[in-house]
Amino acid sequence: MKVLVVGANSDVSRELLNLFAAEGDDLILLSRDVENLKLLKKDIETRYEDVKVEVDYLDVTDKNSFNPIFDKFKEVDCLIYIAGYLGDNERALLDMEEAEKILNTNFTGAVLFINHFAMEFAKRGSGIIVGFSSVAGDRGKSSNFIYGSAKGGFSVYLQGLRNYLFKKGVKVLTVKPGFIATKMTENMVLPKALTASPQEVAKDVFRAIKKEKDIVYTKWFWKFIMLIIKLIPERIFKKMNM
Amino acid sequence: MRSFEEDDVRRKISGWGLYPEVEAEVFMVKKRDELMEKISSVQNIIARGLGRSYGDSSLNDHVLDFSKYDFFLGFDSEKGILKVTSGVTLDEILRFAIPRGFFLKITPGTKFVTVGGAIASNVHGKNHHREGSFSSCVKSFKIVVGDGEILECSREKNSDLFWYTFGGMGLTGVIIEAEIELKKINSVKIDYRGIKAENLDEVFKLFEENANYTYSVAWIDCLKGGKSLGRSILMLGEHADDGNLTLMDKKEIAVPFFFPSFVLNKMTVKAFNTLYYSKQIGKYSEKKMDFDKFFYPLDSILEWNKMYGRRGFFQYQFVLPEDRSFDGLKEILEEISGSGYGSFLAVLKLFGEEEAPFSFPMKGYTLALDFPLSEETLQLAEKLDKIVLKYGGRHYLSKDSRMSGDIFKEEYGESMKFFLKVKERYDPGEKFSSIQWRRLFK
Numbered sequence: 001m002k003v004l005v006v007g008a009n010s011d012v013s014r015e016l017l018n019l020f021a022a023e024g025d026d027l028i029l030l031s032r033d034v035e036n037l038k039l040l041k042k043d044i045e046t047r048y049e050d051v052k053v054e055v056d057y058l059d060v061t062d063k064n065s066f067n068p069i070f071d072k073f074k075e076v077d078c079l080i081y082i083a084g085y086l087g088d089n090e091r092a093l094l095d096m097e098e099a100e101k102i103l104n105t106n107f108t109g110a111v112l113f114i115n116h117f118a119m120e121f122a123k124r125g126s127g128i129i130v131g132f133s134s135v136a137g138d139r140g141k142s143s144n145f146i147y148g149s150a151k152g153g154f155s156v157y158l159q160g161l162r163n164y165l166f167k168k169g170v171k172v173l174t175v176k177p178g179f180i181a182t183k184m185t186e187n188m189v190l191p192k193a194l195t196a197s198p199q200e201v202a203k204d205v206f207r208a209i210k211k212e213k214d215i216v217y218t219k220w221f222w223k224f225i226m227l228i229i230k231l232i233p234e235r236i237f238k239k240m241n242m
Numbered sequence: 243m244r245s246f247e248e249d250d251v252r253r254k255i256s257g258w259g260l261y262p263e264v265e266a267e268v269f270m271v272k273k274r275d276e277l278m279e280k281i282s283s284v285q286n287i288i289a290r291g292l293g294r295s296y297g298d299s300s301l302n303d304h305v306l307d308f309s310k311y312d313f314f315l316g317f318d319s320e321k322g323i324l325k326v327t328s329g330v331t332l333d334e335i336l337r338f339a340i341p342r343g344f345f346l347k348i349t350p351g352t353k354f355v356t357v358g359g360a361i362a363s364n365v366h367g368k369n370h371h372r373e374g375s376f377s378s379c380v381k382s383f384k385i386v387v388g389d390g391e392i393l394e395c396s397r398e399k400n401s402d403l404f405w406y407t408f409g410g411m412g413l414t415g416v417i418i419e420a421e422i423e424l425k426k427i428n429s430v431k432i433d434y435r436g437i438k439a440e441n442l443d444e445v446f447k448l449f450e451e452n453a454n455y456t457y458s459v460a461w462i463d464c465l466k467g468g469k470s471l472g473r474s475i476l477m478l479g480e481h482a483d484d485g486n487l488t489l490m491d492k493k494e495i496a497v498p499f500f501f502p503s504f505v506l507n508k509m510t511v512k513a514f515n516t517l518y519y520s521k522q523i524g525k526y527s528e529k530k531m532d533f534d535k536f537f538y539p540l541d542s543i544l545e546w547n548k549m550y551g552r553r554g555f556f557q558y559q560f561v562l563p564e565d566r567s568f569d570g571l572k573e574i575l576e577e578i579s580g581s582g583y584g585s586f587l588a589v590l591k592l593f594g595e596e597e598a599p600f601s602f603p604m605k606g607y608t609l610a611l612d613f614p615l616s617e618e619t620l621q622l623a624e625k626l627d628k629i630v631l632k633y634g635g636r637h638y639l640s641k642d643s644r645m646s647g648d649i650f651k652e653e654y655g656e657s658m659k660f661f662l663k664v665k666e667r668y669d670p671g672e673k674f675s676s677i678q679w680r681r682l683f684k
Contacts, residue, residue: 011310013566033273035273035275036272039313039315039327040313042313042314042315042316043314045313046315046316046317047314047338048316217557
């Protein structure tokens with residue numbers, strides 16, 4: 001299988017790449033930081049001698065950088081869109097650049113990029129599309145609703161795409177992570193029980209791909225947390241500090 | 243997706259002994275250009291790997307955390323030479339190497355250390371008497387020095403910096419890449435032989451008689467005095483040759499919380515030591531052992547440092563010159579067993595010659611002890627310091643958190659002066675330092 005990853009430099013992405021490489025899948029890594037991708041390529045090709053890794057430049061907020069990629073990589077079996085930008089909600093309210101970056105990275109760029117491969121996959125009658133959305137897209141909250149609305153839009157897009165491609169033999173997986181821990185958060189006030197490590201997230205996603213799931217929450221119980229959060233009536237929710 | 247990562251965070255950190263604990267700016271190293279920028283913009287920097295040195299070696303105002311700078315850069319399977327960035331751990335290397343029929347040439351008693359840390363501490367293992375310390379498996383490394391230049395070092399190139407970086411505790415610069423040589427093996431198993439020694443005299447004899455074994459180390463019961471002073475079990479090992487290179491997935495358990503300080507007291511330590519000695523029934527014991535169990539018995543219990551409670555502990559490791567080892571160790575063991583503050587785990591080993599000029603090992607016997615931190619144990623350690631000094635021995639900086647600068651300077655004498663000259667040459671502005679540096683070298 002050939003796997004193309006958009007936003008390949010993140011912690012979660014690296015864990016996921018190792019899981020694919022261990023199965024002998026070839027990889028295409030895309031990001032703005034090609035230098036780091038080259039390091040990643042060396043790392044994967046040293047650890048897994050039989051895996052071929054290609055790297056290239058892609059800026060998801062600049063659709064002019066898309067066409068060379070579409071022309072260059074024709075044979076893709078699995079597309080993973082993991083690029084994301086949290087940004088600063090307060091700043092985004094005042095600064096159009098910041099708001100645009102959040103919307104473009106998490107939604108507009110994602111839709112424009114995925115559309116191309118969705119149509120290719122549909123023509124061929126096979127393929128898997130994995131989109132990293134977020135639990136933040138399940139309900140608008142005062143603390144991060146610019147990001148949340150982009151992710152919410154992305155979730156709806158993936159949902160529609162899944163239904164659209166279902167009869168054409170193409171699978172679409174929506175990933176909704178909750179808190180993800182990194183080493184730097186160990187002294188922060190993140191609720192430990194709710195927080196997943198990049199490795200756990202990658203494992204959950206990898207399993208969901210293999211099992212051809214539609215939606216995966218990671219950690220799994222976020223599904224129920226979000227169910228409850230969605231059930232809170234708006235007149236109460238708006239008074240809560242979330 | 244929400245990720246709470248920040249690049250530079252003020253937080254409390256400590257070494258493996260949990261003492262001392264300090265607040266530091268911790269910078270997560272991910273990319274080389276960001277690292278170079280960081281190094282050029284701040285003073286008082288120290289690189290840190292997994293924080294497995296026990297004391298204050300990896301503590302400073304600015305700490306460069308290399309635990310995520312872990313990339314494999316290439317492997318020459320003919321020569322067994324592996325190129326990695328300095329944050330790669332020995333654990334990752336073993337997972338890579340063993341299925342390919344290779345093993346670390348030198349490994350300390352934990353695999354949870356980075357290559358950069360292993361070089362800076364010049365770690366040693368159970369085969370020091372045969373194969374030397376970590377320096378013996380390092381072909382070359384790249385290091386960022388005080389003016390921000392990246393220098394490649396080997397036995398041929400920048401050799402002064404190469405040699406004094408081993409045991410240099412990160413004070414000569416920031417190691418970013420290394421080439422290390424692996425050794426060929428033909429099994430994940432170790433052919434183990436255990437021999438009981440009734441006292442110090444006997445364990446010394448056994449070490450000398452068995453010097454041709456690749457791996458040797460002794461566990462010693464330091465609470466026994468009198469005729470049984472130094473009773474111990476000598477553990478010997480060779481790589482087996484059964485062709486089985488399959489790694490088993492092992493479950494690790496973690497110490498779930500800080501044990502209250504009364505858990506490890508004189509009584510329980512004594513009981514543990516007696517049990518441990520009696521576990522092997524006969525004089526000799528032979529078996530095939532998994533490499534993990536032989537080399538890394540404590541790694542299967544994650545965060546075992548919490549056993550000593552919240553106050554933490556310190557490890558006391560020293561070496562004495564071979565000809566004075568027996569008398570010195572006898573005096574030290576008598577002092578310890580007399581005090582009653584026995585160490586939970588005490589490890590004795592005979593070192594061979596050491597090639598690196600500013601490193602801990604020297605030909606002679608080394609003893610490593612753990613003590614829970616308290617006024618009494620710190621006083622005991624100071625008494626022991628004087629005995630170590632009297633017999634011409636020295637302490638291991640990677641374990642130390644408490645020694646005085648005067649003791650250190652006397653112990654390391656000339657070699658410290660040479661070290662300071664090399665440091666002056668490559669880091670004249672003292673960009674790289676640590677709390678240990680200020681405590682011992684100043």
